[in-house]
Amino acid sequence: MRRLLWPAIAVAAILSAGATTLVVLDARGDTAEEEPEADFPTAVVELGDITAVETWKGTLDHGTPATIGTAASGTVTRLPAVGDDLAVGDTEIYVDEQPVVLLEGVIPMYRDLGPGDKGRDVEQLERGLADLGYDGFTVDREFTWYTAEAVRRWQRDLKVEKTGTVGADAVVFVAEGGRVDRLHVAVGDTVAAGDAVLDLSGPEVFASLEVEVSDLDLVETGTEVLVLPADGTTVAGTVARREVVEADAEAEGEEAEPVARIEVALAEPVPEEQIGSPVSVEVVVERREDVLLVPVSALLALSEGGFGLQLAGQDAIVVVETGLFADGKVEITGEGLTEGTEVGTAGR
Numbered sequence: 001m002r003r004l005l006w007p008a009i010a011v012a013a014i015l016s017a018g019a020t021t022l023v024v025l026d027a028r029g030d031t032a033e034e035e036p037e038a039d040f041p042t043a044v045v046e047l048g049d050i051t052a053v054e055t056w057k058g059t060l061d062h063g064t065p066a067t068i069g070t071a072a073s074g075t076v077t078r079l080p081a082v083g084d085d086l087a088v089g090d091t092e093i094y095v096d097e098q099p100v101v102l103l104e105g106v107i108p109m110y111r112d113l114g115p116g117d118k119g120r121d122v123e124q125l126e127r128g129l130a131d132l133g134y135d136g137f138t139v140d141r142e143f144t145w146y147t148a149e150a151v152r153r154w155q156r157d158l159k160v161e162k163t164g165t166v167g168a169d170a171v172v173f174v175a176e177g178g179r180v181d182r183l184h185v186a187v188g189d190t191v192a193a194g195d196a197v198l199d200l201s202g203p204e205v206f207a208s209l210e211v212e213v214s215d216l217d218l219v220e221t222g223t224e225v226l227v228l229p230a231d232g233t234t235v236a237g238t239v240a241r242r243e244v245v246e247a248d249a250e251a252e253g254e255e256a257e258p259v260a261r262i263e264v265a266l267a268e269p270v271p272e273e274q275i276g277s278p279v280s281v282e283v284v285v286e287r288r289e290d291v292l293l294v295p296v297s298a299l300l301a302l303s304e305g306g307f308g309l310q311l312a313g314q315d316a317i318v319v320v321e322t323g324l325f326a327d328g329k330v331e332i333t334g335e336g337l338t339e340g341t342e343v344g345t346a347g348r
Helices: 120-131 145-158 213-218
Strands: 011-016 019-025 031-033 042-044 046-061 066-069 074-078 093-095 098-104 171-174 178-183 196-201 206-212 224-229 235-245 259-266 278-295 300-302 307-310 317-326 329-334 342-344
Touching: 046 317, 046 329, 066 171, 098 120, 120 145, 120 171, 206 213, 206 278, 213 235, 213 259, 224 259, 278 317, 300 317, 307 329, 307 342
Parallel strands: 011 300, 098 171
Antiparallel strands: 011 019, 019 031, 042 342, 046 206, 046 278, 066 196, 074 093, 093 098, 178 196, 206 259, 224 235, 224 278, 235 259, 278 329, 300 307, 307 317, 317 329
8 A cells, every 4th residue: 555645735725816815625615715814824944855655565474485396206205394494405305205305506407317417407416415515526517426426425324225326306406495385295195297395485584565567667676665564663675576477366356457576675684473464665766855845734726727835924825836745745946935934834
């Protein structure tokens, strides 16, 4: 939901027949001509900065989870629980009592690897083994006899057959470890190669929100924002990811428009118990510095269009150009107006 930037104006000035008549709208919308008064509420023209902010509602979470599948086929015999933390190197997924190991990488394990194989996937596997503490080989794009010896030591520790080769069903490469958000299968289920097993989210906490696609230009990747959790604190954040997704047709209706899903990375950690709680996300959309400002209630709507200000203690109306509206104030320019000029406000 957005913050309203243009409060209603309650007082209008109508210029006709060369004279100025003030028209005051009461609570019923009736009008009554007012005689000029010697004393009326006033405000002083200020010189300052004004900032317009858009505010959206969001939720603290661990971001969009990654779905982890497996190339193994068989019966699921072991699984982690929802909420468990999985680290690179863990063996929490078993199919036919054979472990499926999580290793860090971005290239899917699409083939068996053994001596003589070459490629970026070989280098990724070797780097994963080295990160786990296995050495004696060069991390490059060639699977050598030395790589096979390191694989055998790894397989010995896993308590599986020491073949010196790595099957496509033995490893799943993930960007990072994380938290199990959802299980797609249960122990005892039969899976085939490519089936989804679980959803894994990273350890980082995000403020996740949805905005209209037309507002995407306000939340470019890298945009700095403020996140306001429910406990009243303020946390700086940066737009980390954004994507356009289809709206939930059942929730929004058959003709629901696509929405933009935004993930904001937080500059400071938040307590784990706040995960799932609502937040407000504020984005500065426009800012003016060193400009003349008055309360919005000082504006008079003129019959010929535009706005004016009544100078305090005078009948004179100064026509003004309005700029940015925010927080009950408005940027103005007008002939003769300077910092400190006293003007009338609503209620005069």
